[in-house]
Amino acid sequence: MLERTYIDDVSAEDETTTIAGHVHDTRDLGGILFVMVRDRTGTMQAVFKEDREPELFAEAEELDRETVVQLGGEVSETDQAPGGVELVPTDLTVISEAKEAPTMEISKDVDADLSTRLDNRHLDVRTPETRAVFSLRSKAMEAMKQYFYDEEFEEVDTPALSTAGAEGGADLFPVVYYDKEAYLSQSPQLYKQLLVAAGFDRLFEVGHAFRAEEFATSRHVSEIAMFDVELGYIEDHHDVMDVQEESLRAAIEAVQENAQRELELLDADPVLPEEPFPRLTFDEALDILEEEFGHFPDDPTDLDTKGERLLGEHFAEQGHPAIFVVGYPEEKFYYKQGVEGDDVASRKFDLIYRGEELSSGGQREHDVDRLIEVMEEQGVNPENFEFYLDAFRYGAPPHGGYGLGIDRLIKGLADLDNVKEAILFPRDPDRLEP
């Protein structure tokens, strides 16, 4: 490896150091040249003085922005530079010259619109703020996975390519698969359930889901990063919410602890939600919307975007950025519903974080006879779901799970306006590259 110390690790106690990175910016004051060098951990100011090192000064004057350099020299304390230290170089090696000036601003405050930034993502990812989003994303995902490994969940890996999804529908992307037609997966849910039924017990999967929806909102994309969880031997949906709650708190705590630099750069402050998260029924949610906001969702069986936002605001004021809404009245057949003694119509829940739906989940129906009964009540033909039903014919523990939208989680944690900002190379109906 080339010799270098990460800028973040250079301290005033070091006499000398060697750093390497991109030339982020230069400022020539006539006889004194400031070169800001950027690496993955931060930026550092290097000061070249013409009277002291005329040859080095001349070389440094030739440096273009984004050229990659290695700089060795003395570490000097200063109040004038970020981090409280600057470098007085004695060695300069040009590792890789920038052949062109960037076509987009990198070192100043970026006020390019999102579309321009995404078109030029190869330059946009060089800005410290954009890099901070993805550094934070990596740290949040590391913590989330660690939670599940620690809690004895196993990671599984299911395919993106399948025959028509059980639910079929217009939202699927067709694929030419040799001489057959395949579709891209919208969710690994059926696979997750099949595995838990078979005794996998506790599992999670990180993968992509593909939805051919025509939405053009700040919350939708066509290729979605999902964190899917499924667990067996539950009492009811509250056991599933417990897991989601604890794992989300673990991720937020890790971000607070390990991503301070990123949060500062992004001016974001993800509050650690207190436990337990409020768990309100759908009816209670409707009451709050009506009484506090005079808002009535168009569809009386579901919350709308505005309803989610208003509920989010209502509970955020009370110190609860995250809430569960439980027991929607009409649910897909695979959610357990109509259970005698239940105070909710279904054991489905949504997690609303910062006013946006972050995940859906619940307890599944694992009794194959009851499953067929609900299908028939809903006018769904069980014959189209043989693969699914078969998984439950041979003994399946009670189980549940959820799918969390990773991109939306990062949007929330980093306080971004649009979910596409949380994705390196987002895909939507109009965007298939870079």
Added chain:
Amino acid sequence: MLERTYIDDVSAEDETTTIAGHVHDTRDLGGILFVMVRDRTGTMQAVFKEDREPELFAEAEELDRETVVQLGGEVSETDQAPGGVELVPTDLTVISEAKEAPTMEISKDVDADLSTRLDNRHLDVRTPETRAVFSLRSKAMEAMKQYFYDEEFEEVDTPALSTAGAEGGADLFPVVYYDKEAYLSQSPQLYKQLLVAAGFDRLFEVGHAFRAEEFATSRHVSEIAMFDVELGYIEDHHDVMDVQEESLRAAIEAVQENAQRELELLDADPVLPEEPFPRLTFDEALDILEEEFGHFPDDPTDLDTKGERLLGEHFAEQGHPAIFVVGYPEEKFYYKQGVEGDDVASRKFDLIYRGEELSSGGQREHDVDRLIEVMEEQGVNPENFEFYLDAFRYGAPPHGGYGLGIDRLIKGLADLDNVKEAILFPRDPDRLEP
């Protein structure tokens, strides 16, 4: 959560316990009934005696295989049962009844052919041996990721959907993407390089690659799990091999330590390769093949499957299950090649593990002028690669990386005959479900 202790955690010191799982098998000796219960951690024998608990005995006699039960009772030491303990139940709860007998054998040695097993994967994953493969896979992947997190790599997430890959070609799966044509990704390499060029420095990605190849071998599938790595500020390809070597050793060590039960079930013994792995040049590899085996690959610029297998055997005998072959004479333009002073033609390497290619990687060409030069030498039109070239126009550190086939790695670690056994729901030209 339902009350239960994992079978693995029950010890002779416990007076009583409660376990839960599938009925794996039953044996009725007339008056004495043995019920084997299986959970994710193992199987345990429960002994029902008619004379002692006639009602419980009658209930237990009704248990069908794969029914899910919860059993409470006394723990008793015995030499007759696996694990050295058995359960003398006082409580039996049927959690979920099996409605049908499995159409495939689960509790005996499975000698169904692979195709039948994969057709009935929902039953096949109930066999302890198959579950062991995926438990081992989860543990190996956990350790591999931990290595990279510890070494300050960041995890990234790039899209599966794109316009035609830079290399185009017949191996791509076309997707109907709204009103456009998209393709499924064959590799995240271009994205990885773009990000390292931009200063991401050290990154990895776990994702799927899609290859529309017509191969029907024990090593090929159409949807492949890949562990991709890329790092900047390298001296040369040896820095990349160092990372691959250390991370592979970390994964194997973790499997040896944490997956003993799985390895026993699978009768597998992944040897921890000594470091450093032998790094031989392509010419040295050819010499060994000729001198030791009289084998000459058809293509004088590449190793063939037989050549890889023979090299694997040759070095395995010397205690080296893993070797690098470096410096193939003809390589894709993106590998650094033709460097003055180099003793190899290109800085590309392959990792051969247990006689099979597990990954390809190397140092990339990061100088955009030289990149265009090599493209033109190879008859590749640089205009088709503007997106790629543009990433290197603005200063890019020297870098390299590799893509490791996770499925093949698990095949090697678990000593499986076919890579499809290492995949929950494999995809090949003839298999698109379940």
